[in-house]
Amino acid sequence: MDAKYNPKAIEPKWQRQWEEQGLYKASEDSSKPKYYALSMFPYPSGDLHMGHVRNYTITDVLARYRRMQGYNVLHPMGWDAFGLPAENAALDRGIHPRTWTYSNMAQMKKQLQPLGLSYDWDRELATCSPDYYRWTQKLFLEFFDAGLAYRKAAVVNWDPVDQTVLANEQVDGEGRSWRSGAKVEKRPLEQWFFKITDYAEELLQDLQKLPHWPERVKVMQENWIGKSTGAYLEFLIKDRTEKIPVYTTRPDTVYGVSYVVLAPEHPLVAQVTSTDQKATVDTFVQKVTSESEIDRMAEDRPKQGVPTGGVAINPFDGKEIPIWIADYVLFEYGTGAVMGVPAHDTRDYQFATQYGLPIIPVVTAPEKDAMTDAAYTDPGVLINSGSFDGVESPKAKKEITAYAEAQGWGKEQIQYRLRDWLISRQRYWGCPIPIVHCPSCGLVPVPDEQLPVLLPEDFELSGRGGSSLAKVESFVYTTCPTCGGDAKRETDTMDTFIDSSWYYLRFSDAKNTAKPFDSDQVNHWLPVDQYVGGIEHAILHLLYSRFFTKVLRDRGLLNFDEPFQRLLTQGMVQGWTYVNPNKSGNAQWIPSAKVDANDPKDPETGEALVGSYKTMSKSKYNGVSPDEVIATYGADTARMFILFKAPPEKELEWAEADVEGQSRFLSRVWRLVQEYVDAAETHMAPDPKAERNLRRAIHTAIKEVTEDVEENYQFNTAISELMILTNALSDAKALRGSGVYREGLETLLLLLAPFAPHLAEELWNELTSDTQGIHSQSWPMLDSSALVADTVTIVVQINGKTRGTFETAADVSKEQQEELARISEAGQRYLVDATIRKTIVVPKKLVNFVI
RNA sequence: GGGAGUGUGGCGGAAUGGUAGACGCAUCAGACUUAAAAUCUGAAGUUUCGUAAGAGACGUGCGGGUUCAAGUCCCGCCACUCCCACCA
Numbered sequence: 053m054d055a056k057y058n059p060k061a062i063e064p065k066w067q068r069q070w071e072e073q074g075l076y077k078a079s080e081d082s083s084k085p086k087y088y089a090l091s092m093f094p095y096p097s098g099d100l101h102m103g104h105v106r107n108y109t110i111t112d113v114l115a116r117y118r119r120m121q122g123y124n125v126l127h128p129m130g131w132d133a134f135g136l137p138a139e140n141a142a143l144d145r146g147i148h149p150r151t152w153t154y155s156n157m158a159q160m161k162k163q164l165q166p167l168g169l170s171y172d173w174d175r176e177l178a179t180c181s182p183d184y185y186r187w188t189q190k191l192f193l194e195f196f197d198a199g200l201a202y203r204k205a206a207v208v209n210w211d212p213v214d215q216t217v218l219a220n221e222q223v224d225g226e227g228r229s230w231r232s233g234a235k236v237e238k239r240p241l242e243q244w245f246f247k248i249t250d251y252a253e254e255l256l257q258d259l260q261k262l263p264h265w266p267e268r269v270k271v272m273q274e275n276w277i278g279k280s281t282g283a284y285l286e287f288l289i290k291d292r293t294e295k296i297p298v299y300t301t302r303p304d305t306v307y308g309v310s311y312v313v314l315a316p317e318h319p320l321v322a323q324v325t326s327t328d329q330k331a332t333v334d335t336f337v338q339k340v341t342s343e344s345e346i347d348r349m350a351e352d353r354p355k356q357g358v359p360t361g362g363v364a365i366n367p368f369d370g371k372e373i374p375i376w377i378a379d380y381v382l383f384e385y386g387t388g389a390v391m392g393v394p395a396h397d398t399r400d401y402q403f404a405t406q407y408g409l410p411i412i413p414v415v416t417a418p419e420k421d422a423m424t425d426a427a428y429t430d431p432g433v434l435i436n437s438g439s440f441d442g443v444e445s446p447k448a449k450k451e452i453t454a455y456a457e458a459q460g461w462g463k464e465q466i467q468y469r470l471r472d473w474l475i476s477r478q479r480y481w482g483c484p485i486p487i488v489h490c491p492s493c494g495l496v497p498v499p500d501e502q503l504p505v506l507l508p509e510d511f512e513l514s515g516r517g518g519s520s521l522a523k524v525e526s527f528v529y530t531t532c533p534t535c536g537g538d539a540k541r542e543t544d545t546m547d548t549f550i551d552s553s554w555y556y557l558r559f560s561d562a563k564n565t566a567k568p569f570d571s572d573q574v575n576h577w578l579p580v581d582q583y584v585g586g587i588e589h590a591i592l593h594l595l596y597s598r599f600f601t602k603v604l605r606d607r608g609l610l611n612f613d614e615p616f617q618r619l620l621t622q623g624m625v626q627g628w629t630y631v632n633p634n635k636s637g638n639a640q641w642i643p644s645a646k647v648d649a650n651d652p653k654d655p656e657t658g659e660a661l662v663g664s665y666k667t668m669s670k671s672k673y674n675g676v677s678p679d680e681v682i683a684t685y686g687a688d689t690a691r692m693f694i695l696f697k698a699p700p701e702k703e704l705e706w707a708e709a710d711v712e713g714q715s716r717f718l719s720r721v722w723r724l725v726q727e728y729v730d731a732a733e734t735h736m737a738p739d740p741k742a743e744r745n746l747r748r749a750i751h752t753a754i755k756e757v758t759e760d761v762e763e764n765y766q767f768n769t770a771i772s773e774l775m776i777l778t779n780a781l782s783d784a785k786a787l788r789g790s791g792v793y794r795e796g797l798e799t800l801l802l803l804l805a806p807f808a809p810h811l812a813e814e815l816w817n818e819l820t821s822d823t824q825g826i827h828s829q830s831w832p833m834l835d836s837s838a839l840v841a842d843t844v845t846i847v848v849q850i851n852g853k854t855r856g857t858f859e860t861a862a863d864v865s866k867e868q869q870e871e872l873a874r875i876s877e878a879g880q881r882y883l884v885d886a887t888i889r890k891t892i893v894v895p896k897k898l899v900n901f902v903i
Numbered sequence: 904g905g906g907a908g909u910g911u912g913g914c915g916g917a918a919u920g921g922u923a924g925a926c927g928c929a930u931c932a933g934a935c936u937u938a939a940a941a942u943c944u945g946a947a948g949u950u951u952c953g954u955a956a957g958a959g960a961c962g963u964g965c966g967g968g969u970u971c972a973a974g975u976c977c978c979g980c981c982a983c984u985c986c987c988a989c990c991a
Contacts (some may be wrong), residue, residue, distance in 0.1 A: 772926035
């Protein structure tokens with residue numbers, strides 16, 4: 053055995069060995085319980101960063117731990133491989149997006165390999181491979197068949213020069229295309245949608261089935277779904293037959309309506325506008341619709357609007373009120389029209405004061421909140437409300453809604469903020485939508501036997517954001533699968549979030565060539581027992597995946613409601629870097645390793661620098677790459693550091709000194725075992741007390757590490773327990789000849805195995821004659837009887853303040869304990885002249901005298 | 904504006920209502936060494952009194968409360984972080 057711990061010598065050796073043994077292949081052994089551990093699969097950017105390492109290390113520890121616990125573990129890895137960066141790379145470098153993507157995947161796999169992660173690579177998948185996207189298309193057709201995939205016009209950013217659709221991020225602050233510089237137009241275009249709103253209620257309700265998800269993720273999803281209960285009410289239009297429907301959560305304030313506002317895009321705008329207001333209204337609509345979303349939503353922006361000249365009639369009191377249009381009303385939400393109640397709504401109040409509209413209080417505020425210069429938005433008692441005067445708000449809501457319903461001009465309505473999911477993208481590097489447009493048959497799904505609809509090879513990229521497929525004639529022109537006539541293919545591709553909405557299902561049956569997955573397989577392995585990933589996916593990815601699961605359940609393809617049983621959102625990895633305020637962009641970030649901390653200067657220009665944190669997920673510019681760390685310290689040290697430095701859900705600051713600390717700890721373990729193996733077993737006089745103490749330390753460690761890993765993901769405290777056990781063994785070298793000491797070393801290695809797999813394997817191999825390897829061993833069993841201590845420390849308190857302690861036998865009775873406390877040094881000192889009013893005895897822990 | 908969370912030494916962080924600061928980093932002292940590194944041993948919240956051994960006071964963002972006992976439970980503040988946000 054080497055005298056010195058040298059990770060470079062042992063890590064590659066064991067990685068090869070594990071690979072050859074096929075140690076991490078998930079089997080179909082149904083005699084064992086299953087455990088499915090999953091990290092969110094990466095986008096193959098070509099650059100593995102510390103955030104990835106943290107993510108994958110966490111699931112790896114759990115996977116290894118569960119294997120030792122006797123579980124049949126599924127721990128797969130794959131690639132979220134479609135997406136825009138590949139297309140941009142193709143534009144910039146003139147290479148095929150596939151070439152770029154696959155070379156990145158190879159690169160990242162190479163970077164992952166030395167980490168010693170226990171993946172079942174047999175199940176590797178890439179969403180851009182036809183073997184995978186064939187089934188994405190099949191699932192799309194399931195949605196289509198269920199009526200959950202549909203087309204409708206949606207307003208998009210249109211570049212009139214490049215003749216292409218732009219993403220919101222591709223439009224600059226002034227509403228110009230980043231590429232052509234042309235003023236971007238808002239155009240309604242036919243787009244594909246998934247009807248996620250059909251599942252809004254279940255997506256909301258089933259959050260209750262997820263007790264092991266972080267509260268804040270559930271709250272975010274809840275807010276995103278945004279359920280509210282209110283009333284749908286119809287206002288009449290004077291001299292016309294149409295009605296203006298509004299949605300309100302405050303039907304109790306309906307007598308306070310002093311105007312009605314339509315969104316500028318609302319179809320009724322044309323009908324209600326009077327001739328003399330037409331020019332004003334047209335100009336206003338033009339102005340608002342040409343503005344970017346960002347401008348229109350901008351904070352603190354004053355609300356703008358114009359009167360249409362039209363007059364509405366409040367059906368409750370027959371009062372005539374003006375119809376306005378305003379930019380603060382959103383066309384997409386509710387009915388796209390709002391009743392204006394300035395007295396009881398903050399936004400309406402702002403608008404009304406700005407344009408001199410009447411403010412009519414209809415809900416009384418308690419004296420202290422009496423309305424002065426703001427809207428009163430809390431509940432109260434109704435006034436000025438006809439026959440509803442004197443009714444309290446909550447009751448009035450119900451009564452007024454019921455009254456409207458009886459009169460036929462309203463009803464109760466539940467409203468969600470969740471919108472349908474716009475899934476079509478006008479891009480090349482995505483999964484083609486398997487639909488044919490036939491002039492006579494309409495939208496025709498591509499039949500199963502013609503799947504996959506392959507991405508064409510001969511294409512020309514039409515610029516960022518544009519549809520390249522539409523220009524590939526051999527792709528576009530086809531025949532209708534139904535009637536055989538001339539037809540065109542759909543040229544949109546799917547949002548990449550669709551690819552990632554079902555990959556965790558595919559892992560259960562990754563090589564199936566007949567269907568997306570076999571139901572028995574998916575029902576066996578799913579739901580995922582532990583899902584780990586960044587908080588940035590708290591809403592979209594997780595919501596879409598939940599939606600997919602529910603739809604596929606309703607299609608009979610699987611039998612569970614929720615895909616991810618437990619969710620852990622890991623914190624970011626940050627690094628201390630310096631900023632050069634004189635530079636811009638990425639050049640301003642300078643890794644701390646290149647800078648003298650006492651005199652921070654830009655190594656290139658000599659300019660003074662300012663310290664700052666930067667997230668390691670954009671790690672190109674801040675120095676510490678996983679490759680370097682592994683090359684310097686080894687994978688085990690990197691893993692230990694990242695788990696020990698902070699609890700998993702918190703941010704983690706990269707610090708070289710702490711990495712060295714972990715390296716030191718592993719070296720200590722190495723020496724401990726080596727010295728034991730080298731030392732001739734010395735016989736010594738038995739020391740039962742010391743042996744019992746050591747055994748207690750061993751089993752305390754088993755208990756603590758098990759609880760930390762299994763229940764709370766407290767890897768940081770689990771590792772500190774390993775350190776405590778190591779220190780105890782270090783201190784107990786006199787016991788080397790005893791069985792307890794050996795038990796201690798073996799237990800230490802077993803407990804360490806999920807965290808530092810290579811070191812544990814190497815030392816296990818040296819220490820024991822076992823040939824199966826440490827990762828095939830069982831997790832150590834806890835012997836609770838070993839935890840019982842011979843003696844206990846009793847705390848003596850006077851009036852709740854600790855005044856001393858004493859040691860006594862663990863089987864001390866309550867009475868003895870009190871008496872011992874009384875005669876203890878502290879007791880003697882404080883109780884001499886005192887009257888004891890009360891004594892509290894906590895058995896085996898504490899005695900408190902109140903004097 | 905709405906919601907969620909956090910606040911403990913020089914730092915990362917521990918603490919089923921029961922000795923606050925486990926474990927580690929950094930620091931200091933000692934041993935080993937010609938020397939350094941590595942390694943090992945030890946010290947250490949702040950403060951007052953004391954030459955010292957020691958003794959006391961104060962300490963978990965702030966102010967109250969419950970309790971024999973509060974970092975932990977309750978009430979009210981403050982600060983910071985994150986998410987959503989003209990959603991009627």
